[in-house]
Amino acid sequence: MAGRLERWREARRARRQAGTVVDMPVPAETRLDASPVDISPDDPALVHFQNAGGPVDLDDVAFDSEAVRNLRAAGVKLVVPLVAQGELIGLINLGPRLSEQEYTSDDRRLLENLASQAAPALRIAQLVREQEAEATERERIAQELRVATLIQQNFLPRRLPEPAGWDVAAYYKPAREVGGDFYDFVELPDGRLGVFTGDVTDKGVPAALVMAATRAILRATAQRLDKPGEVLSQVNDQVQPDIPARMFVTCLYGVLDLESGRFVFANAGHNLPCVGRPDGASEARATGMPLGMLPGQDYEEAEVTLAPGETLVLYSDALPEAHSPQRDMYGFPRLLGQVGRGPRGPQLIDHLLADLHAFTGEAWEQEDDITLLVLHRSGATPDAPPPRRRRIAEFTVASRPGNEQVAVERVIAAVSDLPLDGARVERLRTAVAEATMNAIEHGNENNPELLVEVEVYAEPSALLVRVSDHGGGAPPGPVEAPDIAAKLRGEQTPRGWGLFLIRNMVDDVHVTADGDRHTVELVMALQGGDDELPR
């Protein structure tokens, strides 16, 4: 009934907007009040008009009805119901005849004919409008989804670290309505690897934006501070003032010592890490408030040591909280059991996903993003053959303007055997030139006695170029993105394109500082082009 009434109101609005009320010269005292008259869904007039089968003289209506009173007050004498497929979709309202005579039977027949032809046309117009509105809404939702997915995927790592003696694997599958899962790795000095995984408690574009900001702050803080508890505490203090109400971020951050297998972590309300050992699986526990809820939080640290052959598993809520067709929850005990029984190493991801799908059945609609990270200590020692990362060049150039081109030529010569197509070689040239120029001009301040060090590494799936200078200290904070419009208006200097070019030329950039040494690491994927790597 409510839907029908809504259509009736819609019809009135449409009629008025479409100008179907013909404005004839009518004496002021007989002019109809054209403001809409609402009929409540339980008003008896509704059924009466629908079943009348022709024009209704309001003077003949005997029952009490608010709608009829309002129509009379608006000067309406005769209503002609517009009925399509048995539903009342509108009324033609007429005041008294100008001649002050009653409406004749001819008048009524004419009006009835008019109504019978107008009603289906009006109904079609209403349906078209409804469909247009629905299509616009669907397109809006689809567009928002595309934006959220784009943000999300741009901030997931494009390549995984490949430390000697470890197998690192990740699985991420967004839900239809993209959630706010994220994960990343931070390569730290002294053979350590920072790992974080998190989840923003919301979906869509707002969650994706909070995710992107939190990830950036986490990465920067992890490069500055050693202790995971302090990292989370600082990130919380930076995120908390700006995060929207009712949104927060659960996050686990840990530092893995690749040599000893020791994993020290702190936890802001995220799922506990799980360790698969030869004799089963166990959870390691550290607790703390999610990021963004309250300022000034401390995060306790816990640690676990992985022996060769053992596997660390980090995961987001979607896995333990998945439901079976009977609405049972997958749960932590089942997860621990599967980690205990399943294979060690990256194959564990396939094992867990197969078990999840067996549990949920085929018709399962994934409710949230799924993230699974596996770090497996393979047992191969760092000096065991074959090394997965080999250094293919190492050289220095003096800090003189123009020497960036010397560095470029040496890097290009070193990578000539690697699978890089012409366009990617050109991009590498520009990125190496800009990174070396920055090192010469800003890091070493054009002092020719200071050297810029360049190292080139090949990994199975990526090329790494490290450019180091002596401009140590903390990594620089975010720099203002160059905006050509602002530059042309004189609001920004014409310069400042270096870092922008670097970031757009390669697949990933890491900036680290260690003592007085400042290093920019350029990462370019091999055996792939732009088709495989979304830019």
Place this chain on the structure above:
Amino acid sequence: MMSFHADAHTDGATAVLRMRGDLDATADVALLAAHDDAVAEGADELLLDFADVDYINSSGIALIVTLLTDARRAHRRMRASGLSAHYRHIFEITRLTDYLVLDVDGTVRTDEGAPTAREEAAHG
């Protein structure tokens, strides 16, 4: 490294600034002098000819921004020709192409594995 030279001539109503060598920070004096020559007669349009430029870095981009600022002040159109596919890509991501027109029918470069301007234009 190729030192930078630039010279100016007119082609009908268009002032042409032809460059050779590396467009980097060391190019500024020669570039700006040739630019002033090129626009001295108040041309409506300035064509930057990059056909003999093999290297442009961020300082070179900054110099082009400086020329664009001047062109906008003087209500002068700007075009660029002879860029390789790589530098056309850089002109696009820096959004220089919002303010100057890339001439793909001019000199075609074949010095890299990527498609040449003419091939790209032919394949849409």
